[in-house]
Amino acid sequence: MLVNLGTPENPDAASVRKYLAEFLSDPRVIRIPRVLWWLILHGIILRVRPGKVAKLYQTVWTDEGSPLMHISRKQQAALQLCIQEKTGQPIPVELAMSYGEPSLATAGRKLASSGVQRIIVLPMYPQYSSTTTAAVFDGLARALKPCPDLPEMIFIRDYWEREDYIAALANSVREYWDEHGKPDKLLLSFHGIPQRYEDTGDPYPSGCRGTAQAVIKQLGLTPDQWSESFQSRFGREEWVKPYTDALLEEWGQNDSIHRVDVVCPAFSADCLETLEEIEEQNKITFLEAGGKEYHYIPCLNDRPDHIEMLAKLVLERAKAWL
Ligand SMILES: C=CC1=C(C)c2cc3[nH]c(cc4nc(cc5[nH]c(cc1n2)c(C)c5CCC(=O)O)C(CCC(=O)O)=C4C)c(C)c3C=C
Ligand SMILES: [Fe+2]
Ligand SMILES: [Fe+2]
Numbered sequence: 001m002l003v004n005l006g007t008p009e010n011p012d013a014a015s016v017r018k019y020l021a022e023f024l025s026d027p028r029v030i031r032i033p034r035v036l037w038w039l040i041l042h043g044i045i046l047r048v049r050p051g052k053v054a055k056l057y058q059t060v061w062t063d064e065g066s067p068l069m070h071i072s073r074k075q076q077a078a079l080q081l082c083i084q085e086k087t088g089q090p091i092p093v094e095l096a097m098s099y100g101e102p103s104l105a106t107a108g109r110k111l112a113s114s115g116v117q118r119i120i121v122l123p124m125y126p127q128y129s130s131t132t133t134a135a136v137f138d139g140l141a142r143a144l145k146p147c148p149d150l151p152e153m154i155f156i157r158d159y160w161e162r163e164d165y166i167a168a169l170a171n172s173v174r175e176y177w178d179e180h181g182k183p184d185k186l187l188l189s190f191h192g193i194p195q196r197y198e199d200t201g202d203p204y205p206s207g208c209r210g211t212a213q214a215v216i217k218q219l220g221l222t223p224d225q226w227s228e229s230f231q232s233r234f235g236r237e238e239w240v241k242p243y244t245d246a247l248l249e250e251w252g253q254n255d256s257i258h259r260v261d262v263v264c265p266a267f268s269a270d271c272l273e274t275l276e277e278i279e280e281q282n283k284i285t286f287l288e289a290g291g292k293e294y295h296y297i298p299c300l301n302d303r304p305d306h307i308e309m310l311a312k313l314v315l316e317r318a319k320a321w322l
Helices: 013-023 034-060 067-087 104-113 133-143 163-180 195-199 204-219 244-253 272-288 304-321
Strands: 002-004 095-097 118-123 152-155 185-191 226-231 259-263 293-297
Touching (some): 002 067, 067 095, 067 272, 067 304, 118 133, 133 152, 163 204, 163 304, 185 204, 185 272, 195 204, 226 272, 244 259, 259 272, 272 293
Parallel strands (some): 002 095, 002 118, 118 152, 185 226, 185 259, 259 293
8 A cells, every 4th residue: 555645635625625624634744732723724724725725736737636646546557557567366455645635544444345354554754754654654543543453564664775676766967967967066855754753753754854865865966066955844833954045045155156956856746846835946046046947856756766676675575474
């Protein structure tokens, strides 16, 4: 079972409101006292944000729907094919989303009721976070509550330390540079979390820093040729730094930095946060601050080396079962 975050059904305010209401009600995501948060969420955020964010979704929406959903479906199909080729067995790959459809409940019950007795759960987050990976765990446990006969389950916690994952990332950057030349700076921009979450034990930022170090080592870049940063802040509290937008603004003003390339290794699939925030908004930030050239390097999506890596990851865990 592949699991990703989820996305609105349509790029309109009503769909985005429904999606945000579910996402932002998860105590793994927003950690402030429930009653206070309920008042803020329903009193302010869900009145103002859906309309604004729906417009952003419209800029990245495709004929096949939300990029995140469309790419997740392609990953699902490619992984199923790859596993079949490797094992000779038609092992079903189900797709589920933490928020929205196909929900963990829909996918979990479908598998359980079709007689599946062993499930490998693969949250599509290379770096573990309490806000994402643990939310999948909670959601699955909740979804399976009505099920009297639980299947056996393996829950994959993270996979950023795998050599083949790091190699796929490095390959994607190298291939991009073969075609488009090299930048003055490579920015590895990861989705952020509040600093308070790291301070109270969420290991996600350290996983991101570890990922960056490993990729950079494979690319052979020197310290002046790259940076890591954290994007997609939400709310007023301090998030993990450095902030992607602030760093790009600073680089734009720097006369010796003409071209920047940005890659987003915390995302296994392109989505609003990469295609709108990084590819569109932050490009404007960098260019308006004085930068000359800005390139966004896509996520691993359904690249063959990504799918191959995911298949190996899953089959290694399933070894005792096959
Ligand atoms: C590594 C993955 C992610 C982490 C960690 C993460 C933490 C996190 N996110 C929010 C708030 C929002 N995120 C939103 C979109 C979004 N987030 C991720 C991934 C991670 N989030 C993805 C893949 C997406 C894109 C979904 C899509 O439809 O394409 C949004 C919705 C958009 C918006 O309103 O801006 C919010 C809100 C918090 C608060 C958080 C950690 C505490
Ligand atoms: Fe997010
Ligand atoms: Fe965002």
